[in-house]
Amino acid sequence: MSNWAERASASLLPLSRASTLGAALKEWTYTGRFFDLEAADGTCELCGQQELRYHFEIENDGTSASLLVGSECIKRFEIAGIDEQGRRLDARDTGKLVDRHRRGLVEDARKQRVMTALLKLGRKAPDFDAQNFIAFVDDKGAFTPNQVAMIFWRLGSAGVEYRPADWKVRLRRDSDIGQLRTMKPAAFKRVMAALTAAQRRRIDEIEARLAQYGQRWRE
Ligand SMILES: [Zn+2]
Known part of the structure; x- marks a missing residue:
């Protein structure tokens, strides 16, 4: 045995x-x-x-x-x-059920960490409207690149710990991509830390396509 x-x-x-x-x-x-x-x-x-x-x-x-x-x-x-x-x-369907339940727990824990970080920041920095960001991410499921850049900067300055990978960044609209292309280098670096591997690949593809037309991804 x-x-x-x-x-x-x-x-x-x-x-x-x-x-x-x-x-x-x-x-x-x-x-x-x-x-x-x-x-x-x-x-x-x-x-x-x-x-x-x-x-x-x-x-x-x-x-x-x-x-x-x-x-x-x-x-x-x-x-x-x-x-x-x-x-x-059967065993296969049970495995799927357990995996689904586990993913739900992992996702709930991730959302909870995001919420906790926002509320901590709100307490440390009274001008930061945590409720507004919580309502936004509740509704949309992700933040815009500019929001993430600003929130990470503020979390860092206030000394609130966070895991970049917990923060979902929206890259669906042209305006989201536009934000990434024009933000300052330090902000861009912060947002990159939050992107998924698939999102990074997508950026590589966009960059390659722009290069074909002699354009740069970022100035
Ligand atoms: Zn066991």
């Missing part, structure tokens, strides 16, 4: 009716309930893995016992999820 299986047997069998791991696992389902611990200090109650940030709940249908585990364990041990009609899902 692998280490994973040994540890899972030790956690699971006392809480199950069956006496082998394979049979016991079939008694358990993923309940669809999940939790953000807000720090990577959780432990998987199935395999003992540490430093988990997110917990997913599994339940034994017969004994009503429940455990908080990592998303990887639900997939590794093929614990069945339940769809909206209460039907058991």
Whole structure:
């Protein structure tokens, strides 16, 4: 038996009716309930893995016992999820469901960090209208390049910590691209830190296309 299986047997069998791991696992389902611990200090109650940030709940249908585990364990041990009609899902669909729930948690945590940084800045700099920016990003889902350049500068000056990658930058409109092309070099550098790999590739493409016409991406 692998280490994973040994540890899972030790956690699971006392809480199950069956006496082998394979049979016991079939008694358990993923309940669809999940939790953000807000720090990577959780432990998987199935395999003992540490430093988990997110917990997913599994339940034994017969004994009503429940455990908080990592998303990887639900997939590794093929614990069945339940769809909206209460039907058991196969391993592939359960994996998709767990991944979707995990992505939702990661995204919520990202939005929370953005909101926290804006509110902190608002408290330190009374002229900064945090609520206005929160309303904007709530509505649009992303900031304009000029907004990000200004917010990062202000966060930096006020000593508020932030992760550039948490901030979504809108590059959909010509005006967004225009902002990037004309902003000051220091501001441009700050915004670049927030762009996704796909957005950077897009800028490379725009730059290459402009070069064909003898134009420069930025002066
Ligand atoms: Zn685990």
